[in-house]
Amino acid sequence: MKLSWQPYTLHFKRPSGTSRGLLHKKTSYFLRLEEGDLVGLGECGLLKGLSVDDRPDYEDRLRSLQEEVATAGIPALEELKEWPSIRMGLEMARRDLKAPAHVLFPSEFTEGLERQPINGLIWMGDPTFMRAQADDLLARGFMVIKLKIGAIDWEAELKLLRYLRGRYGPAQLQLRVDANGAFAPGEALAKMEQLDELRVHSIEQPIAKGQWEYMARLCQQSPLPVALDEELIGVHDRAPQIEMLERIKPRFLILKPSLLGGFAACEQWIELAEERGIAWWVTSALESNYGLSAIAQWNYTLHNSMASGLGTGSLFTNNFPAPLHMVRGTVAYDPEGQWNLSGLKEWR
Numbered sequence: 001m002k003l004s005w006q007p008y009t010l011h012f013k014r015p016s017g018t019s020r021g022l023l024h025k026k027t028s029y030f031l032r033l034e035e036g037d038l039v040g041l042g043e044c045g046l047l048k049g050l051s052v053d054d055r056p057d058y059e060d061r062l063r064s065l066q067e068e069v070a071t072a073g074i075p076a077l078e079e080l081k082e083w084p085s086i087r088m089g090l091e092m093a094r095r096d097l098k099a100p101a102h103v104l105f106p107s108e109f110t111e112g113l114e115r116q117p118i119n120g121l122i123w124m125g126d127p128t129f130m131r132a133q134a135d136d137l138l139a140r141g142f143m144v145i146k147l148k149i150g151a152i153d154w155e156a157e158l159k160l161l162r163y164l165r166g167r168y169g170p171a172q173l174q175l176r177v178d179a180n181g182a183f184a185p186g187e188a189l190a191k192m193e194q195l196d197e198l199r200v201h202s203i204e205q206p207i208a209k210g211q212w213e214y215m216a217r218l219c220q221q222s223p224l225p226v227a228l229d230e231e232l233i234g235v236h237d238r239a240p241q242i243e244m245l246e247r248i249k250p251r252f253l254i255l256k257p258s259l260l261g262g263f264a265a266c267e268q269w270i271e272l273a274e275e276r277g278i279a280w281w282v283t284s285a286l287e288s289n290y291g292l293s294a295i296a297q298w299n300y301t302l303h304n305s306m307a308s309g310l311g312t313g314s315l316f317t318n319n320f321p322a323p324l325h326m327v328r329g330t331v332a333y334d335p336e337g338q339w340n341l342s343g344l345k346e347w348r
Contacts, residue, residue, distance in 0.1 A: 042093030045258030141328030150182025
């Protein structure tokens with residue numbers, strides 16, 4: 001058994017009107033497993049500033065993993081729990097080792113018979129630009145729109161939400177918002193009540209992670225359902241996961257496999273959530289089309305009817321051509337489509 005790896009930098013499209021603070025590029029690491037004539041690829045979707053394994057010794061860990069695979073074979077995934085993006089990449093590569101044409105989870109989805117609903121994402125920027133994005137998403141058939149809030153003027157954000165709700169009622173358009181922890185605990189409840197007046201579906205991570213007492217209070221007092229996102233990152237073991245869910249009692253969980261440690265790790269969260277009546281949906285974390293495809297394939301097998309956040313493939317200028325594509329507010333897979341992964345050629 002042989003393992004090699006390489007970084008691949010994805011570059012974001014930069015339409016005029018976007019906020020200057022947004023990312024311009026992000027780097028994923030790709031793993032290549034070889035066993036005889038079989039080859040399996042996996043993507044380690046490291047996200048700078050957010051992944052708990054965003055560490056200076058990241059590449060050193062990849063080198064040591066190479067040695068482990070060469071001498072003792074593929075390690076148990078649990079041994080990589082402190083390195084969730086690497087764990088995800090290895091789980092993906094191991095599954096791809098025997099998968100035809102990178103179909104890791106065969107289903108009606110990969111056969112092209114079914115599509116999956118996704119939310120449309122509005123990039124932060126000036127109000128005119130954000131309204132133009134909203135109009136474009138509506139014209140393209142999206143029935144669920146997600147807006148990141150807390151980065152620009154609050155009244156401008158409310159104005160955009162009022163505009164959207166004025167055009168379409170809750171039965172026609174589901175509005176989700178993601179604060180990314182931007183609200184101060186003392187102001188969060190009042191803002192969430194304003195959002196609820198606009199019949200917003202839910203808010204992701206209203207306050208910064210780690211403030212369980214405040215978050216639990218918001219979940220109890222706010223009429224607007226709370227979804228935990230960043231709160232889950234770095235909580236690997238079952239006992240603290242249970243403690244978090246039972247203390248905070250959120251309505252929803254946002255599951256990002258690259259940040260939580262892969263498919264099996266997310267399935268543990270799903271099991272614990274469903275035991276407690278907590279709903280959930282899956283979201284990508286700016287992976288390339290390769291990682292995005294694997295997540296979409298896996299997500300379909302979970303049979304969750306909620307719209308997922310798997311529409312990020314079009315954000316990059318140099319993404320890999322793939323069978324994955326967007327069709328009127330859904331993600332679809334073309335079984336006749338072709339992969340072009342020729343950009344992955346400098347394996348270490």
